[in-house]
Amino acid sequence: MSNQELTEQILKKKSFLCVGLDVDLEKIPTYLLSEEDPIFSFNKAIIDATHKFCVAYKPNIAFYEANGIDGWKALEKTINYLHQEYPEIYSIADAKRGDIGNTSRMYAKTFLKDLGFDSVTVAPYMGKDSVEPxxxxxxxxxxxxxxxxxxxxxxxxxxxxxGEELYKKVIRVSQTWENADRLMYVIGATKAEFLTEIRKIIPENFLLVPGVGTQGGKLEDVCKYGLSKNVGLLVNSSRKIIYASESSNFAEIAGAKAEILQRQMAEELRQL
Amino acid sequence: MSNQELTEQILKKKSFLCVGLDVDLEKIPTYLLSEEDPIFSFNKAIIDATHKFCVAYKPNIAFYEANGIDGWKALEKTINYLHQEYPEIYSIADAKRGDIGNTSRMYAKTFLKDLGFDSVTVAPYMGKDSVEPxxxxxxxxxxxxxxxxxxxxxxxxxxxxxGEELYKKVIRVSQTWENADRLMYVIGATKAEFLTEIRKIIPENFLLVPGVGTQGGKLEDVCKYGLSKNVGLLVNSSRKIIYASESSNFAEIAGAKAEILQRQMAEELRQL
Incomplete structure (x- = not known):
């Protein structure tokens, strides 16, 4: 999905919400555990209930790997379901990978080609040749x-x-790399006051902002300092939405929680 | 495995060789592709042929994830085979993971408990709470x-x-973290000249040294600057050993290549 298509979807849905699918078998409603694939059943219900209010889903791969082969099967089923039922929605493999070039290339193929995610999160510590693949x-x-x-x-x-913070150097230097227009950046909502400085370096790149909700970041601060003319924000919420209830109507309640955030985002977008 | 047990194994085998199990289906002998689990068949043959000459195996997880569910099955079979047949050998999940605390905890459980690896490689960019789990x-x-x-x-x-390089700061700061005696560090063999400075900060911690062989690092330089009184080195070689031959006796040739490195290491250990 191009940046432009993502912005169009955001403006249409009046939402830049990303729902984090961090599925922990110890936290989902217990009655789901008797199903054949509890993780997928949970994800399907959450996706069906929240898709109108969000533009992206972000499974954190740690939660799937923790269940071994069953976890990988559930991840595959989840991304396939998303592509089939809601092909307009953006997908993020939150994997935080990064290795020497020929190895990063394997990870890139896994998540972007084989599984077909629109994006993958990457750690910058190993530099240019670990990210460019x-x-x-x-x-x-x-x-x-x-x-x-x-x-x-x-x-x-x-x-x-x-004199320049490492994270700013990472942003600035990475902007000189091949295909830098395909970069987005993770900027925690708990550090919204840093966004003004960041927007001076990258006025238009999309930022993926976790930490709203459970971790204490505030949506209005993120928007005040982070919104660009093309919106340029994906704000993630995981636990506050998907674990809002442990009852049999957990999905409905997750949908309601997502809608509350969507309405706040619609307000913010009105001021663009 | 404790540091002491690892050192004892090294001194007994006169080797600090780690063999990287970076199995790429495009590089293994083609006749293996008709087997039920080509990756495991390849690993089993390599392990059986090289175990006398090495003290550790290091599958890079990217190569397994690239094969989806089949890859995870092969990884599980490989580590189980290793534990059963050669329980004295040290195992490294080369995963380069790192995430916020509760998520790193999932990764740690996956690799160190569920799969039972002795160690996992971790990226430091997200700091203390991403590593401590x-x-x-x-x-x-x-x-x-x-x-x-x-x-x-x-x-x-x-x-x-x-005034201090980031990698040195990573080493120094991480040594103040809880259970820092359970830390080892990745130091590339292509930068052996940096080892003198590194040994001033961590005189005894084990270093995992990749880059000998294909990437051009020299074993004698690594030993000259990196050996500690408890050896403190695991030197990894992957492609130069496991892909030394594409013929049906590939494992035998891999064993011979490992033995050459083992003999060089025995020489170096004699000078301790």
């Missing part, structure tokens, strides 16, 4: 970790190299 | 990316923060 796919994106939402972001990401 | 397992290790063997290492890792 993810940028070789037309109308697909690599979403580079820049400033993450966790406490550990202050260990290295905000440390200064020649 | 990998350090909660007794007699297991997290192997932190510090200075990698690829060209992209110069993009960020060697950049200076307050």
């Amino acid at each position: 993810f940028l070789e796919f037309e109308n697909k994106h690599a979403i580079l970790l820049a400033l993450t939402s966790n406490e550990g972001a202050f260990d290295f990401q905000t440390q200064k190299i020649d | 990998f350090l909660e397992f007794e007699n297991k290790h997290a192997i932190l990316l510090a200075l990698t063997s690829n060209e992209g290492a110069f993009d960020f890792q060697t950049q200076k923060i307050d």
Whole structure:
């Protein structure tokens, strides 16, 4: 999906919500555990109930790998279901991969070609040749970790190299790489005040913003400092939506939670 | 496996060789492709032929994920075979994972508990809380990316923060984390000259050194600057061993290649 198509979908749905499909068997309604594929059953219900209010889904791959082969099967079924039923929705494999070039190429093929995700999250520590293989796919994106939402972001990401924070250097340097227009960046909502500086370096690139909700980031701050003229934001919420209820109507309640966020986003978009 | 047990195995076998099981279906002997599980058949043959000359195996997870469910099955079979047949050998899941704390915890459980690897490689970009969950397992290790063997290492890792290169800061800061004695570090053989400085910060921690062979690093340089009093080195070779031949006696030739490296290592150990 191109940036333009993504923006068009956002404006049509009045939402830039991404729903994180971080499915933990210990947190889903227990009655689902007797189903043949509890993870897929949960995802299908969540997707059917929330798709009107969001423009993207983001399974975090850790939660699928934790279930071994069953987890991979559920991941495949989930992305296939999404492509079949809601082909207009953007998909993110939250995998945070990155390796030497020939190995990154394997990961890129797995997530962007074989599984058919629109994008994959990538760690920048190993530099240019570890990221560029993810940028070789037309109308697909690599979403580079820049400033993450966790406490550990202050260990290295905000440390200064020649007066410039590492995360800014990652953004600036990565913009010189081949196919840099296919880059998006992870910027945690818990650090919304940093967005003004970030927008000076990348006024238009999409930012994937986790940390709204459970981790304490505020949507209005993210929008105030992060919205670009093409919207340029995907705001992720996982636990606050998908685990809003453990009852049999969990999907309905997840839908209602997603709708609340969608309405707040519609308000923000009105001010564009 | 504890550091001490690993050192004892090294001294007994006179080898600190790690064989990288980076199995690419396009590179293995074509006659294996007709077998039920070509990846496992290849690994089994390589392991049986090389186990006398090495102390560790390191499957790079990208190569398994690239084959989806079949890849995961082959990975499980490989690690189970290793545990059953050669329980004294150290195992490394080369996964280069790292995420926010509760998600890193899932990855740690997957590789260190469920699959039962002795260690997993971890990316440091997201800081302390992304790494510590990998350090909660007794007699297991997290192997932190510090200075990698690829060209992209110069993009960020060697950049200076307050006069100190990022990779050194990663090593130094990570040594203050909980259970830091369970940390090993990835240091590329292509940058052996950096080892003197690294040994000043961590005189005893094990270093996993890739890049000997195909990537051009030299074993004698790695030993000259990297050997500690407890050996403290695992030197990895992948393609130069496992793809040394495409003929039906590929495993035998891989064994011979491993033995050549083992003999060089025995020489180096004699000088300890």
